Amino acid sequence: MTTNVVNTLSIAMSNGNKRYFKEILEEMVENHKDIQDDHGYNVFHMIAKGPINEAGLLEFLSLLNTMMGLKFSKDYAKNFINSKDKRENNLLPLHLAITKGKSKIAIEFIKLGADPLEKDAYGKNALHLAASFGTLSLLCFLVQDLSMDINSQDELGNTPLHLSILERREEMGLLILTLTSSINQQNASGDTPLHLSISTGNYRISKHLLYKKAQKHIKNLSNQTPSTICQLKDLKSLLRKRLTKKSFKYFLLIFIALIIQSGSLLSIELQNPPKIYRLTLSSSGVFILSLSFFIYLTCKNPGYENTSPMPLKELYEKYNPEFVCPYCSLKKHKGTRHCIVCNKCVRDLDHHCKWINNCVGKSNEKAFMAMLIWMMFQSSASTFFGCWLIYKSWFEDHLRSYEIIFSFISFSIFIIVVPVTVRTIRNAYKRKKLLKLISTKPQTKAINVDESSDTESMLLYQRSDSFNTFTNSRKNSAA
Numbered sequence: 001m002t003t004n005v006v007n008t009l010s011i012a013m014s015n016g017n018k019r020y021f022k023e024i025l026e027e028m029v030e031n032h033k034d035i036q037d038d039h040g041y042n043v044f045h046m047i048a049k050g051p052i053n054e055a056g057l058l059e060f061l062s063l064l065n066t067m068m069g070l071k072f073s074k075d076y077a078k079n080f081i082n083s084k085d086k087r088e089n090n091l092l093p094l095h096l097a098i099t100k101g102k103s104k105i106a107i108e109f110i111k112l113g114a115d116p117l118e119k120d121a122y123g124k125n126a127l128h129l130a131a132s133f134g135t136l137s138l139l140c141f142l143v144q145d146l147s148m149d150i151n152s153q154d155e156l157g158n159t160p161l162h163l164s165i166l167e168r169r170e171e172m173g174l175l176i177l178t179l180t181s182s183i184n185q186q187n188a189s190g191d192t193p194l195h196l197s198i199s200t201g202n203y204r205i206s207k208h209l210l211y212k213k214a215q216k217h218i219k220n221l222s223n224q225t226p227s228t229i230c231q232l233k234d235l236k237s238l239l240r241k242r243l244t245k246k247s248f249k250y251f252l253l254i255f256i257a258l259i260i261q262s263g264s265l266l267s268i269e270l271q272n273p274p275k276i277y278r279l280t281l282s283s284s285g286v287f288i289l290s291l292s293f294f295i296y297l298t299c300k301n302p303g304y305e306n307t308s309p310m311p312l313k314e315l316y317e318k319y320n321p322e323f324v325c326p327y328c329s330l331k332k333h334k335g336t337r338h339c340i341v342c343n344k345c346v347r348d349l350d351h352h353c354k355w356i357n358n359c360v361g362k363s364n365e366k367a368f369m370a371m372l373i374w375m376m377f378q379s380s381a382s383t384f385f386g387c388w389l390i391y392k393s394w395f396e397d398h399l400r401s402y403e404i405i406f407s408f409i410s411f412s413i414f415i416i417v418v419p420v421t422v423r424t425i426r427n428a429y430k431r432k433k434l435l436k437l438i439s440t441k442p443q444t445k446a447i448n449v450d451e452s453s454d455t456e457s458m459l460l461y462q463r464s465d466s467f468n469t470f471t472n473s474r475k476n477s478a479a
């Protein structure tokens with residue numbers, strides 16, 4: 001009889017038939033046992049597994065509460081919502097909702113009395129499951145609203161950060177990194193999150209961990225450090241290289257190089273008195289133009305994302321995770337990336353350039369390219385000019401030190417500029433190709449004409465009036 005009632009309710013819910021659902025509750029449910037079987041499976045488990053979208057499930061849950069509240073005591077839900085399904089690894093309705101990726105339903109269950117600290121058969125509480133199954137808004141709710149410990153460990157010693165990396169939930173891993181300061185915790189195998197990100201080949205998480213000062217030399221129980229388990233070439237170079245930090249030291253280096261270059265050019269020019277005015281003008285011109293480019297690019301806003309910050313829980317409820325920056329707590333546009341050095345989101349971020357101590361993005365990429373072209377021209381021309389002078393002086397047997405300095409500095413600037421130019425051109429080509437690919441997808445058509453408006457691909461759940469349509473845009477975007 002009980003199974004029949006729950007099954008009939010399930011059919012009504014699957015068909016989006018609220019009237020039928022209400023009638024069953026009114027006519028067939030006479031006591032508590034009618035909505036729960038002997039194994040502990042009840043109507044809340046059924047809602048957690050419901051094959052319709054979350055908006056629809058929330059309406060059925062609300063209807064259930066209203067009806068049952070009228071029939072039984074007001075806190076009737078507390079007893080059922082903490083009931084474990086003995087046939088399915090003692091899963092609570094809350095656990096089931098999380099494993100099905102239903103953050104809003106899980107939050108409603110907690111508000112109705114579900115205990116988020118309750119563990120499943122594998123010793124994982126709601127926080128561990130949220131990290132494993134990628135329910136981002138729920139994790140924000142558990143940590144920020146309920147103050148659950150983000151560093152709590154499951155039976156295997158894994159923290160939510162370990163679990164998100166093990167399950168390859170990259171956006172979840174980034175979110176947890178913004179919520180925790182403990183990034184070197186070891187699990188029962190002695191692995192730190194960095195061990196796991198390296199062994200799973202996740203470059204992005206590894207980079208963020210290293211920027212958060214994850215230690216590279218901690219050994220696990222197999223006596224391995226992250227470096228010794230590293231197999232991939234790009235990860236090996238990431239572990240070796242020094243991380244870029246906000247600093248004006250490279251800018252100062254260029255500034256000093258330009259002063260020496262123009263000073264030595266002036267010395268060369270002073271040896272040619274008839275041409276002094278013209279050449280002095282050219283040496284100061286080279287210096288002023290080069291320096292102006294650098295100062296402009298250092299001070300210019302590269303195109304910081306200008307959307308308003310929102311609570312993370314709301315952002316993850318509304319947008320696909322790749323359009324949310326957990327560091328800045330704001331919605332990102334297509335092509336926007338977070339600069340880990342500046343700790344800001346930048347539209348069409350190309351890279352963070354240590355020479356200008358600024359990002360290269362949508363608002364300064366053209367000026368950056370212009371600077372690279374100018375610096376390529378001036379440094380290569382100066383190198384040729386310097387070499388020609390050295391060649392001439394060599395045969396005239398009066399080689400001058402400032403000619404050598406001029407050539408050396410010009411060639412050094414050329415050596416610095418070439419790889420930056422190659423990288424910028426390569427990145428620009430890749431990004432344009434990527435953006436072109438994204439823009440040809442039909443679902444990316446803007447809902448409104450305004451550029452800053454949300455596109456369909458950004459939104460997590462597409463609107464649907466029919467509960468029969470199970471629409472999950474997160475799955476669509478992942479496909």
Ligand SMILES: [Zn+2]
Pocket residue numbers: 325326327328329337338339343344345
């Ligand atoms: Zn950001």
Ligand SMILES: [Zn+2]
Pocket residue numbers: 339340341342343351352353358359
């Ligand atoms: Zn930056």
